[in-house]
Amino acid sequence: MTEEIKDTSSSVESAEVPKTAPPKKKITVPAVARSFLLGIISGVAVLAIVVLAVFSVGIYKFGWRGSATNVLVHAVPYPAALVNNNIIRYSEYADDIQTLNRFYSKLSERDPGQPAPPSESEVKKTVLDRLIQNEVLKEVAIKYNLTVTDKEIEDEFSKLASQPVQGAQDISDEIMDLYGWTVPQFKEKVLRPFLLQQKLAEALMKDEAMNKEAADKAKEVLGKIRAGGDFVALAAEYSADPSNAESGGDLGWFGKGVMVPEFEAAAFALKAGEVSDIVKTQFGYHIIKVDEVKTEKDEVVQVKARHILIPLVNVDQYLEDAVAKASVKKMVE
Numbered sequence: 001m002t003e004e005i006k007d008t009s010s011s012v013e014s015a016e017v018p019k020t021a022p023p024k025k026k027i028t029v030p031a032v033a034r035s036f037l038l039g040i041i042s043g044v045a046v047l048a049i050v051v052l053a054v055f056s057v058g059i060y061k062f063g064w065r066g067s068a069t070n071v072l073v074h075a076v077p078y079p080a081a082l083v084n085n086n087i088i089r090y091s092e093y094a095d096d097i098q099t100l101n102r103f104y105s106k107l108s109e110r111d112p113g114q115p116a117p118p119s120e121s122e123v124k125k126t127v128l129d130r131l132i133q134n135e136v137l138k139e140v141a142i143k144y145n146l147t148v149t150d151k152e153i154e155d156e157f158s159k160l161a162s163q164p165v166q167g168a169q170d171i172s173d174e175i176m177d178l179y180g181w182t183v184p185q186f187k188e189k190v191l192r193p194f195l196l197q198q199k200l201a202e203a204l205m206k207d208e209a210m211n212k213e214a215a216d217k218a219k220e221v222l223g224k225i226r227a228g229g230d231f232v233a234l235a236a237e238y239s240a241d242p243s244n245a246e247s248g249g250d251l252g253w254f255g256k257g258v259m260v261p262e263f264e265a266a267a268f269a270l271k272a273g274e275v276s277d278i279v280k281t282q283f284g285y286h287i288i289k290v291d292e293v294k295t296e297k298d299e300v301v302q303v304k305a306r307h308i309l310i311p312l313v314n315v316d317q318y319l320e321d322a323v324a325k326a327s328v329k330k331m332v333e
Contacts, residue, residue, distance in 0.1 A: 083135040201315035218285035218310040241309040249306035284311035
């Protein structure tokens with residue numbers, strides 16, 4: 001009996017225990033939807049990359065234009081150039097080309113006798129060069145802590161608006177006709193950089209370190225005059241005034257209110273035959289010699305004078321040099 005129990009126990013122990021099958025994974029509708037959406041998103045992303053790549057080739061290599069291209073370049077920040085790693089957007093470049101072409105076309109419509117407009121390549125170069133210079137101007141303005149306020153822009157616009165505009169009701173009509181711009185666009189595209197460059201010119205004028213070479217040259221020339229040098233010959237050699245350098249710096253006769261205040265004050269304080277010390281104006285360093293004077297009731301009313309001009313740093317040349325030193329990468333030509 002015991003053996004039977006053992007046998008039964010043994011057979012039970014040796015009996016194979018049936019294996020249960022793993023439960024099937026239940027696929028839910030949300031999971032299917034997610035997979036489907038991810039597939040669509042991946043497909044759209046690949047398609048978008050392909051489209052952007054195709055348009056990149058078309059824009060940069062073949063110069064594509066058209067409504068579709070215009071929409072894309074305004075939506076995607078394609079660069080026309082990089083200036084010290086700052087992007088000049090292709091959309092701005094394309095818009096400015098269109099504006100400049102419109103401007104020349106309108107001029108030709110108004111006056112068929114106008115010279116032939118620049119070629120397309122010249123227009124493109126003009127636009128890109130200007131955009132690059134404006135970007136450098138912004139960086140230089142930061143160095144000198146220069147800003148242009150909205151009030152300054154409004155004041156400058158008011159000056160323009162007060163001038164008569166031929167064939168237009170007001171300046172806004174003229175701006176729209178010539179440029180295709182609204183007044184706010186004109187203010188930002190034209191007046192803001194114009195005023196900023198004016199402020200830079202003033203800052204450069206006051207920068208003694210920038211103008212040290214010119215100041216030293218003016219002292220050198222004045223020293224030669226004081227030592228008996230011929231004013232006329234020295235003016236022909238050193239003066240940067242293109243209108244009269246070859247004539248010995250001759251300015252002819254002029255009365256009050258003609259010259260800038262600093263120049264006028266110095267000239268009218270001199271007697272005939274006298275030479276001034278160095279006079280600084282917005283144009284540079286002047287050395288003035290008065291040849292003759294006219295008086296009325298013991299007051300000088302006119303002087304006949306000549307001058308030698310040693311110019312200050314020129315803002316246009318300064319910006320040109322700054323552009324040359326900048327890291328500029330052009331994507332278009």
